[in-house]
Amino acid sequence: MTRVVLVDDQTLVRHGIRTLLGMAGIEVVGEAGDGTAAIVAIEETRPDVVLLDLRMPRHDGIWTLNRLRERGIDLPVLVLTTFDDDTLVLDALRAGARGYLLKDVTLEQLTRAVATLAGGGTLIAPAITDLLVRAIRSGPPPAGVDAAPVQDLTDRELEVLRLMAQSYTNREIAELLFLAEGTVKNHVSTILLKLGARDRTKAVLRALHEGILR
Template identity: 80%
Template sequence: MTRVVVVDDQTLVRQGIRSLLEIAEVDVVGEADDGRAALDVIASATPDVVLLDLRMPRYDGIWTLQRLRELGVETPVLVLTTFNDDVLVLEALRAGARGYLLKDVTLEQLTRAVRTLAGGGTLIAPSITDRLLRAIRSGPSPSGAPPGQELTERELEVLRLVAEGYSNREIAGALFLAEGTVKNHVSTILLKLDARDRTNAVLRALHEGILP
């Protein structure tokens, strides 16, 4: 059976998810009501997948994702939330979430997502993906070339790390570059992709197939 930890600040929600998953033969091996408690539960229960709400008091879902990444925890995280905000979706994905579903999903959709992540895959609700991609302005880059065509290998490396949520300082450390050099690369990437900010650059790169 797939082993799951449920992280949600509402006791009734956690109990409901546990009951539903157990019907589908998914084993809930732990629960937590915020991110701080989740770290301990995940460490002791070693689940296959973490179901994580985003909006929680004290230590929320984004904090939890960031902390798990800092600790090197590779357990896949499926965000399960009521919040359908584009910025929040992107923030969660950049912080390391491997899946994103809204709480109005069916039990079949939820269990399929859990098993997909446990098997090494990713899953984002199609409605969310479609909306994010429609938000991208598809105009050509200033040079007239297709977006991303002019990116150098180094710029692609920087862009991949930007997509993973790395700061300029973290990118500099990962690639053994000066932070000022990274800033210059990011500025060039924004220009070449005709993007207004880092998030828009990542969306455009995903839309154009520059990033997987």
């Protein structure tokens, strides 16, 4: 069973999401109403995925992401919010979020997103993808990447990168491309190296900024 920590300042929202996730076989092992409480809950339970709202009193979602990174806590964080502002999206991804969904998603979409992040993938809501791409391409290179020029990717690496951008896990990419999962992992490592990125999300952001993905 996938274990999650749910961070949202609205008690009723947390209750509703917890109930829905329980129906889908996902266990909420911790809850928090702000960033400070979130750090405590995450450190105590070490969940598979963190569901994080951005707008909260005192310490918000971006603060929480930054604190997790500073403490070396590398857990997949799925932002679940009502806001689709491009600055917020970019700030969250740059701070380490691996997924971004709006709260109007269906239960099926939410559970698939949780499973995707738990499996090592990334996911961004289609509704904000165009907005995000425009913001990335018009701004500076994303944070968390090496400033060195991007090295050319092979055709196979481009195939893997495109599937990474569509939130497929290594196992799913292996099945789609008829490769061994270990081979896909090697391709992903090479892609991160060539793009100067520290993780899959930063690699996709860099590829979008450089026009490698269109």
